[in-house]
Amino acid sequence: xxxxxxxxxxxxxxxxxxxxxxxxxxxxxxxxxxxxxxxxxxxxxxxxxxxxxxxxxxxxxxxxxxxxxx
Amino acid sequence: xxxxxxxxxxxxxxxxxxxxxxxxxxxxxxxxxxxxxxxxxxxxxxxxxxxxxxxxxxxxxxxxxxxxxxxxxxxxxxxxxxxxxxxxxxxxxxxxxxxxxxxxxxxxxxxxxxxxxxxxxxxxxxxxxxxxxxxxxxxxxxxxxxxxxxxxxxxxxxxxx
Numbered sequence: 606x607x608x609x610x611x612x613x614x615x616x617x618x619x620x621x622x623x624x625x626x627x628x629x630x631x632x633x634x635x636x637x638x639x640x641x642x643x644x645x646x647x648x649x650x651x652x653x654x655x656x657x658x659x660x661x662x663x664x665x666x667x668x669x670x671x672x673x674x675x
Numbered sequence: 676x677x678x679x680x681x682x683x684x685x686x687x688x689x690x691x692x693x694x695x696x697x698x699x700x701x702x703x704x705x706x707x708x709x710x711x712x713x714x715x716x717x718x719x720x721x722x723x724x725x726x727x728x729x730x731x732x733x734x735x736x737x738x739x740x741x742x743x744x745x746x747x748x749x750x751x752x753x754x755x756x757x758x759x760x761x762x763x764x765x766x767x768x769x770x771x772x773x774x775x776x777x778x779x780x781x782x783x784x785x786x787x788x789x790x791x792x793x794x795x796x797x798x799x800x801x802x803x804x805x806x807x808x809x810x811x812x813x814x815x816x817x818x819x820x821x822x823x824x825x826x827x828x829x830x831x832x833x834x835x836x
Contacts, residue, residue, distance in 0.1 A: 634759065652759060
């Protein structure tokens with residue numbers, strides 16, 4: 606629920622060719638959680654961020670960044 | 676007995692949605708009880724039937740998901756208590772709103788009623804305050820979920836591209 610956090614989940618999903626539902630199942634959250642993270646409505650916990658990073662085999666910083674850090 | 680194909684996180688979101696609907700129905704029931712103090716006895720008797728109908732709807736909507744949650748916990752699937760989800764966050768916010776409304780109602784009741792609280796029984800005030808609190812939780816939950824639907828559709832549209 607913050608616009609301060611940017612994320613590249615959609616880009617990573619496109620690269621891995623998986624849907625929101627598949628990603629949600631893979632890391633053990635609901636599809637709604639993934640969709641709201643993607644649009645920046647929901648700021649995920651550290652655990653979810655780490656699970657996403659592990660799934661995409663990337664660092665958390667590659668997926669998430671502060672909006673004003675660009 | 677239960678559909679085990681549904682992901683646990685998805686089920687937990689659905690469970691919270693049903694709980695919010697349940698709270699709304701309970702608030703309606705308590706509200707009907709409150710109305711019963713102001714209407715004729717025959718109307719009040721009819722309202723009791725409405726209340727019974729609401730209780731049946733509540734059982735039909737909430738009991739199955741509640742039993743499934745107990746069933747999953749019994750089988751040690753602790754993941755179903757997933758605390759990290761958007762819907763859980765929405766529910767927490769809604770609960771805070773409900774608690775705030777109850778506190779404000781209690782303060783208002785103290786100030787406004789004062790010594791003239793004998794006009795209606797204490798039960799009426801307790802039910803009214805509880806009904807308002809439950810209503811605040813459920814409406815806050817529905818509004819926040821409704822707002823997030825737009826994001827959901829936008830995300831799906833871009834997903835399809």
